[in-house]
Amino acid sequence: MKAVINPSDRTGGGQVRPANLEVPPQLERLATGLSRLRAALGSASYPLELPSADEARRVGSALTAQLDDYLLPRLSRLDAPLLVVVGGSTGAGKSTLVNSLVQTPVSTAGVLRPTTRSPVLVVHPDDLPFFAPGPGGILPGLTRTGQSSSAPDAIQVIAAPTIGPGLALLDAPDIDSVVDHNRKLAAQLLAAADLWLFVTTAARYADAVPWEMLTTARLRGTVIALVLDRVPPDAVGDIAAHLGEMLTANELGSAPLFVLPETELDQRGLLPDAAIGPMRVWFAQLAEDANARFTVVRQTLNGALAALTPATEGLADAVDDQVRTARSLDERVEAAYRTARRVAEDGLRDGRLLRGEVMARWQEFVGTGDLIRGLESRVGHLRDRLIAAVSGRPTPSHNLRVAMESQLVTLMRGVAADAAEQAYAAWQAHPAGQVLLNPDLQHSSADLPQRADRLVRDWQQWVLELVRTEAGDKRAVARGAAYAANGAGLAVMIAVFTSTAFIPTGLEVAAGAGSAVAGQKVLEAIFGDQAIRTLATRARAELLTRVEELLAAEAARFTGLTAAVHQEAARGALLRQTAAEVEKAREELALTGSGS
């Protein structure tokens, strides 16, 4: 049994300046910076499911916990006792080790895995006030109990005079058992450690999980000491050498390493004095030497502060990643709806929309002389209404409007359905987008037909109003025939779909569209060619605006899902800024003397 203490033990303490317990102004600045960073961390969220988001959520909550549990309380009480957290795998013998160090069975040891469920804190009776619960203290989120408790987030505090004042031992739960809560609690406790006493065994020292934790601790600058427990006596040299190699390879070569051979426990369940002796001496020295203790505290504190900047930088990058992804998702949706808009625009421009039903109605309308009659006098209108009332048949102009309505509504429904499908497929192909989707988004919204219908009717109303006001001083209309305005309005609507004039194509001529040309001529004669065209241009622009609004509302069903992310953009900058402030204050404070 031999304790291998690394010669380059950092706690040697010869070159360290005497502890200065005054609160310098830099400390004040650092505390302010940390509080602001804490606020910035608390407000950052990562709504999109990205590879970086999982990591960022984890790191973010770990940082928040570390600030609350350790950094803020530790900065406010630099003179608090050195907190040694004993952590490691399940079954490594942590509890036995703690019991043996304080020479009292304070923590339950046993054969069942995992054994320790609620952490046990052992402190000197004089130091008890430092670990009082409540805000501002170490680990404020955990409740203190007098005895072992199975309640989550409870910590058992035991006063033991066998431990020197200025030192506190915390027996943490395991880091790798099936009990998930244990792992989380252990990680939280380790983040609050001034010194991490990492316990592993001969069977475990190459496990992947503890090495991940060790690497995290190293990156965070925590001072680490290792205990290699349960070593078969005949393999001490071999295993200690191998572990030493592994530590050096992982840049942990300077950590003190204690080797405890597999031995029989005494009647109290403690390790025999011969085995635990060197460690107890080491801890006793540490308890007596305030400077050495303070150096450890400062080093871990400095390391934790220094690690904040790269960690926060990573979080800010994750935030940027979120914003970038949200933009790219939005871009996909916009592309889909841009196509829809263009199809609708082309459909309205190329005039072919008039064929079929609309054309037939128009011919009906013109062919029956309805238009001329309507333009000429109100009598015609009255007569039409009379006929319609008697015969129960709708007047031709009514038919025309209905046909046009259904054509436009169909067009809009078609492009909206295509766009929704395209946007859905585009998001489906993106891992972050896939999570946001719900089956409803596959189709255009359920009330789209009604809204499109409403849109067309509103637009028709608008066109009629336009014609009424624009053509108000025209003599033909000035006769006051409301019906005339109706007829002219229809004409304008139709002109909207035809860029210049009617160019009868095969089918129209075949179906006897000569009258359509005649109709156009009639209109031109009444309003003047230019006036019709101007009105048509304005009516077309108005219709397109309305269609765009409708499609924008459809696209918003997608982009609304990423809207929350865009608010994150400022948070990334805030994170970077506060982290830089903390880093500046840390350098000014020069916790480790040399400012490194």
Next chain:
Amino acid sequence: MNVAQTIPNDRIDTDELTRRLEALSRFLRVVDPYLPDSDLVAAHTLVERASGRLTLSLDHTVVALAGSTGSGKSSLFNALARFKLSPVGVRRPTTGNAHAVVWGPLEPANRLLDWVGVLPRQRFVRESALDGDDEAALRGLVLLDLPDFDSIERGHQLEVDRLLGLVDQIVWVVDPQKYGDRVLHQAYLSQFATHSGVTIVVLNQADRLSPADTEVVVADLTRLLAEDGLTDTPVIASSAKQPGMLRDLRSALEDTVANRQAALRRLSADLDVIGDELGSMFGPPAAEDEVDRATVRQLSESLSASAGVAGVADATAGAYRHRASAATGWPLLRGLRRLRPDPLRKLHLAEPVKTDSVSTDVVPRTSVPEADAAQKSAVGLSVRAVADRAAAPLPEIWTPALNTAARSRAGDLPDALDRAVAQTDLGLEKPPAWWRAVGILQWVLLTAAGAGLVWLILGYALAALGLPEIDGVQVGSVPLPTLLLLTGLAGGLLLWLLIRPIIEAGARRAGRRAEQRLRSAITEVGRVHVVAPVREVLHAYAQAREAVGVVRSE
């Protein structure tokens, strides 16, 4: 601890297993074009593995010792083999490659080990003349010592994952220190929850615990296993250091070897897992006529509008009118009628296309105008409606396949519609007999009028020249030539007036008939180009559903 009782004794029928595997391959063949590959990887792997394993020796049982680093797999391996075959060390992790030991001659097991992927230099033979019959009970056992899965060497874990997929039976070796590790339970044991028939858990290094503690730990381990879902898995305490503590494990292995069931049981359990996984892809049975009449009618409506059926029907009516007038009109004015174009000819539809199997004529493109944006939208909407209607009762994973199927031939639709319009017999190619009769009558009347006119002119000429008059034949008080002229002219006019309503009615009827024929042709196009591909998917769904039913049958 009587192990033999806890191992299920129901035997797996090889034929039944083969039938289920065949059903699985059938399922994969059927759904291959329709479901995403990523959801079928596990099934493909299983089919491949099962066919591999079943062609190899079923007299051998491949048993793997798996466990964490330091749990004593290699020590146990060596203790079972009674030779130091696999290196045991205090440094962690120790074993990087799998070692195998075969009880009985190596040669027949070699192909099996090639398939499993154990290097030839790491294969050992256990059984020599020296043993006598001591090891006979284990003859046929192929024992593998796997690397660990929880050390910092990632490569070990990958090797373990690969081998665990191939072996017949797994012996999980845990030790008192590590039996509650998260990686063991979450990444491994709970994944094999369905394989409790081919799983044995061994609490190794039991010599480190007192007998009382051993029982407590075994009980706790059993509880953890139950939480993982392994309720009836045997848990055996053993130790490589004390030969007496190996007896239970040894007899469990002897049972396994004697039964020759582990390989089949493993595959059967794998099939159960896959069957449950695939079961979620299926809902209620879907009839192939899931696409109902209303949806098909809507489709054919929009396709008809897009193909310009109404226009062609109108043109047909116009053509009827045109041709009827040309055939039955007053002969002197027929020429004028010919100057106006035939509406169908304008659409390039005047001559119906005759196509049969021997004809090599290309169906000419019609001049029916292309569909406008609204009509295209309407077609898109109704095609989508067909897919949606079919997808409604099916699980969501089938929706993309149905959507794709409905649109698979959308590119051919415009041409197919045009072709259908061009090939439809519009019913005008044979002029009705009465046109001819009326036409002849018109000519007769005109001839009579002409004859009357000539007679009259001749009469006047004779009178003017002072020649003797032809004896006037009188019908009543009117002379015959006058009567002929007047009756001929008036009759022609009257006839024309009389048949106009008949022509009009005929034109309407022709238009309606043409529309009907066009619509049925278009409906056929819709069936072939939209509904049929969707039905193919529904058919595949039904077949795959049946196959999965076979896979899942116990």
